[in-house]
Amino acid sequence: MPNRSSLWRTVLKAITSLRKGEYTVTITLAIFIGVLGGFGAIGFRLLIRAFQSISYGSGPDLPWLIGTT
Numbered sequence: 197m198p199n200r201s202s203l204w205r206t207v208l209k210a211i212t213s214l215r216k217g218e219y220t221v222t223i224t225l226a227i228f229i230g231v232l233g234g235f236g237a238i239g240f241r242l243l244i245r246a247f248q249s250i251s252y253g254s255g256p257d258l259p260w261l262i263g264t265t
Contacts, residue, residue, distance in 0.1 A: 217223075
């Protein structure tokens with residue numbers, strides 16, 4: 197098992213090399229926006245379920261609404 201100081205140096209070296217990258221800010225921003233978009237999609241789906249529950253008094257599956265049982 198490597199000691200902590202060498203592990204710490206390896207992590208710092210990796211972070212320093214990332215800072216020198218040309219597209220590091222762009223990639224980080226894209227990841228951040230993607231994660232926010234994913235959470236937004238989950239929240240939007242929960243809002244749809246809430247409005248369905250309020251409007252129809254049922255969960256997300258409404259077989260009586262589309263005519264199949």
